[in-house]
Structure formats: C-alpha cells, structure tokens
Amino acid sequence: MKKLFISLLALTCTISLAGCSGSAKPPESAAPTSDKATDALPELGKDPVTVKIMASGGMFSDDEVQKYIVEPVKKKYPQITVERINASASKLPELISAGEIPDIVANYPGPMGSNLAEYKLLYNMEPLIKKYRFDVNRFAPEALETLKIAGGQDYLAGLPAYTNTFALFYNKDIFDKFGVPYPKDGMYWDEVAELAKKLTKSDGGVQIRGIFPDGIGRIQQQLSIPFADFTANKSLLTNESWKEAFEIWGSLFKIPNLTEGDFKVPNAGKNQQAFANGTLAMIASHSNLLNTLKTAPQVNWDMAMYPQHRKAPGIGQRLDSPILSITEQSKVKDAAFLVLDTLLSDEVQTAMMRGGRMTVLKDEKLKSEFGKGLTEFQGKNLTAMTKLKFAVMTPFKYLPDVDVDKILSKAFNAYIVDETDLNTALRTADEEMNKLIQEKLRK
Incomplete structure (x- = not known):
C-alpha cells in the first residue's frame, strides 16, 4: 500500500507540473475549442x-x-x-x-x-x-x-x-510593307520611338503614323511621378522628373507628320479608329481596344508587352x-x-x-x-498583357485627377506642336498647379 501511495503521489505531481509548465503541449490529437480558420462564416438571413x-x-x-x-x-x-x-x-x-x-x-x-x-x-x-x-x-x-x-x-x-491591362498593339501589314521588324516583349519607350520614326511616312498619298502612346498622364502614372508636395502645398512640375517625362513622351509625338490634321491633340478615340482603319502602325492601349478589334477583322494585328521606362523596368501602368x-x-x-x-x-x-x-x-x-x-x-x-507589375498610384490628396490632367495636357499639347518650349510649358503648368492648390485649400 505504501508503494502504491508513493506511485500515485508521483503521478499526481507529474500531472500538476505538466499543467503548470509553459513548455508542455497537449496531445497532437487534441483539437482547439475555437479555431477561426474552421469557424463557420456568418450566414446571411433568408429574407429576400x-x-x-x-x-x-x-x-x-x-x-x-x-x-x-x-x-x-x-x-x-x-x-x-x-x-x-x-x-x-x-x-x-x-x-x-x-x-x-x-x-x-x-x-x-x-x-x-x-x-x-x-x-x-x-x-x-x-x-x-x-x-x-x-x-x-x-x-x-x-x-x-x-x-x-x-x-x-x-x-x-x-x-x-x-x-484594364495595357499592351503595345501593332499592325503587322504596315511593318511588313516598310520592312520594319515587329515590336518584341520587353521593349523600352526609346526603342519604340525609333520604330515609330521608320513607320511615319506617306504611302500612296495616305499618311501612315508610327505610334500613339496616349496622353502625358500615362508616363506620369507609369513612373508614379508626384505632381505636388502636400507637406509644403506646392507644385512639383518644374523638377527634373517632369522635364524627363515631357522629353521622353515628346520624342514619341514630335516625329515629323505624327501630329498633323485631326491628330494635333492626343485623342484616344480617334487613334483607336485610325488603328482599325490601317493608318496607325502602333498604339499603346488597354484591353478595351479588344472590343474595337472584334469588329475590325480586316486588321492584321498582334501585340507586345507595354513598353517600359528604363528607370522603372518591369513596371506597366497603374x-x-x-x-x-x-x-x-x-x-x-x-x-x-x-x-x-x-x-x-x-x-x-x-x-x-x-x-x-x-x-x-x-x-x-x-x-x-x-x-x-x-x-x-x-x-x-495575349499573355503580353499579364506580365508587368502595376505602377503605384501617386497620392493626390485634395487635387482631383481631372483638374491635374487638364493642366498637364494643356502644357504638353502646346509643347509637342512647338507652340512653346519645354521650360516655358513646365513653368506655366507649375504656376497653374500652384493656383489650383491654393483654390482647393481655400475651400
């Protein structure tokens, strides 16, 4: 009986110590009483x-x-x-x-x-x-x-x-006619500009245009360039990043004969129609263009990845x-x-x-x-549309996109048709942006 009592006492101590010890673990078969991963989701009522x-x-x-x-x-x-x-x-x-x-x-x-x-x-x-x-x-x-x-x-x-995902759409027949190699996945904007120069020419009295990359907002979005310092409530449109953005985008528009007639001002709708009509060799556009191309079976087209900027490899649009x-x-x-x-x-x-x-x-x-x-x-x-990462949106705080776009587009459009020089365009836009900032702050 003495031996039995000692054995039971030892067992009791062991159980007690196990219960008090933080290192002790329950048997593997023990299931938690409330596991969020396995709890049933809340149910919606049955009423309509x-x-x-x-x-x-x-x-x-x-x-x-x-x-x-x-x-x-x-x-x-x-x-x-x-x-x-x-x-x-x-x-x-x-x-x-x-x-x-x-x-x-x-x-x-x-x-x-x-x-x-x-x-x-x-x-x-x-x-x-x-x-x-x-x-x-x-x-x-x-x-x-x-x-x-x-x-x-x-x-x-x-x-x-x-x-809406983005790609560089191109007309294969135009490339074939002028003996220019097709765009490839992984190209940069400066490379695309060189292709566009070779493709912007007259063909039997019809003006063929090499590229439409969309408005200046696209490069701003791709590079996530801030347009204002919201700590100081001041425009940033005269800094080096904006100068470089206008220059690289301007190189795509300042090709001779690219911005003539109906195409003096960047217009996505008109250029999508030009692509469908066979007078535009390349258009950097989004997946909604596929709907237009469904109704244009005469266009012999394909696509490559959306062009990248050398300062942001692997990044597409936001x-x-x-x-x-x-x-x-x-x-x-x-x-x-x-x-x-x-x-x-x-x-x-x-x-x-x-x-x-x-x-x-x-x-x-x-x-x-x-x-x-x-x-x-x-x-x-089509997989060209799936390969690039999203650009991150630039904080805009109290400045609506539409107001900013008006200022940027006005300055850029004047620059690409040589109505003003680069520095004047940016300085004017900077003044208008600061005016907009003050108007918004007064509200």
Whole structure:
C-alpha cells in the first residue's frame, strides 16, 4: 500500500507540473475549442434582399453584369437580387437628391476618393472584410497600395472588380510593307520611338503614323511621378522628373507628320479608329481596344508587352479598375459585401479572365487564363498583357485627377506642336498647379 501511495503521489505531481509548465503541449490529437480558420462564416438571413450597384456601361456591359455578377450571386445566395443602375444613363447627384442612394458605386481610381467624399458616401469596408474573412493578400501588393491612395483614406473604401491591362498593339501589314521588324516583349519607350520614326511616312498619298502612346498622364502614372508636395502645398512640375517625362513622351509625338490634321491633340478615340482603319502602325492601349478589334477583322494585328521606362523596368501602368465601394448609407451592407466577395471569387475571376478582363489577383495560374475564351483572337500574344507589375498610384490628396490632367495636357499639347518650349510649358503648368492648390485649400 505504501508503494502504491508513493506511485500515485508521483503521478499526481507529474500531472500538476505538466499543467503548470509553459513548455508542455497537449496531445497532437487534441483539437482547439475555437479555431477561426474552421469557424463557420456568418450566414446571411433568408429574407429576400436587393443590392443596387451603380456602374457605367463602359465598366460592365449588360451581358457582363448578368454573367459575372447577377447569375453567380443568385446561384450562391438565392435570396440576393442584384439590380444594376447604369451610370451612363443615371447621375449620382440626382439619385442622392431623390433618396435613392445605391448600395455599391463604381469609380475609377482617379475620381474615386473625391467622389465618395463629396457625396458623403465613404465607408470603411475593413470590418466586413474581417467579418467574412476575405483575404486581401490575394491582391497584388501594388494594387492594395493604390486602393488606399485612391480612396484617400488609411482604410479600404472599395475593392477592384478587374483592371484594364495595357499592351503595345501593332499592325503587322504596315511593318511588313516598310520592312520594319515587329515590336518584341520587353521593349523600352526609346526603342519604340525609333520604330515609330521608320513607320511615319506617306504611302500612296495616305499618311501612315508610327505610334500613339496616349496622353502625358500615362508616363506620369507609369513612373508614379508626384505632381505636388502636400507637406509644403506646392507644385512639383518644374523638377527634373517632369522635364524627363515631357522629353521622353515628346520624342514619341514630335516625329515629323505624327501630329498633323485631326491628330494635333492626343485623342484616344480617334487613334483607336485610325488603328482599325490601317493608318496607325502602333498604339499603346488597354484591353478595351479588344472590343474595337472584334469588329475590325480586316486588321492584321498582334501585340507586345507595354513598353517600359528604363528607370522603372518591369513596371506597366497603374491600376485602371472599376473600384466598387459600399456606400455609408446602404442598409444592406452585408449582402452588398457578399456580392463583391462573389465577384472576386476564383470561379468568377477565371471566367472574367477568359473573357478578356484582367484580374487584380496575383495568382499566376489565374493569369494564364487570360483571353482563352476569345476564340477570334487565338494565336495572338495575349499573355503580353499579364506580365508587368502595376505602377503605384501617386497620392493626390485634395487635387482631383481631372483638374491635374487638364493642366498637364494643356502644357504638353502646346509643347509637342512647338507652340512653346519645354521650360516655358513646365513653368506655366507649375504656376497653374500652384493656383489650383491654393483654390482647393481655400475651400
């Protein structure tokens, strides 16, 4: 009995010490009582709910709304009905005045923050992101950074649906006619400028133009060049970075005969039509151009990666996405978030990729699906659109993109047609930017 008592006492001490020791571990078979990774997600009520989303026809066609939003949401959440308000037909201020504020509004990054703030629609979506365990790390890190800058807040005020991705489109017939080698993936802007010089010439009385790279804002976005010092509230348009930007972009426009007639001022629509008509050899454009090319089977075209700047190798354009924001006034925020969650699911994003809408998710396997559903474009170098990283958006604080673009475009357009010299153009733009800054600060 004495030996038994001693044995039991030793066992009791061992158990007691194990319970008190921080180094002791429970058996591997023991399961935690509450593991967030395995907890069931919150469930939406079964009562019918309608989510109204406001987005323009350019962001989503009617067919895309049905295919990528309405139908997948109805399949996953039968109680949710999604109604689309076409921003091309209805205006947000009118809806707000009528007390019909949408549950979700879509903005491009430039006007996003100012629009949400102006109409008092800003809403911090991060509690819902946490509640439904939405993994924001699925996004490319540059996209996440841009989302916060676009919203003008230190929190996420919206999530991107997809992004317009960029490439250098080229007309193979023009290159063949003039004996110039096709553009290749990985080219820089100065190399593209040399190609454009060889392709800008008259052909049987028809002026062929070598390149349209879009307006000055594209190089600003690619290099993330700041246009103001918001600590000192002062313009930065006369610094060396802006001088270099005007020079490299100017080298693309100052080719003789490139900016004649209807093309004196950069205009994306006119140049897309010129490309479809066979009078423009190259156009640096985004994936929406694919829709134009669907209706232009006569164009023998292909694409290469979007040209890079030597100071920023591997960087393309910034996020050019419809950013979907739940409004502060929405009474169905949970249902609205589940609509966004469904849109950003791997299943729906894969379908969008196959249809030519570029994902902002960083999954390389997903990226490999880009354009596979566009049977009319089989054999085209569509993967060129998936290879570059996003540029990060430049903070704009209280300066709306549209106001800044007007100042930059006015100065650059005068420079490329030799109405003014480079230094005068930048100095004038700098003065106008400082004036704009003071106007905004007084409000």
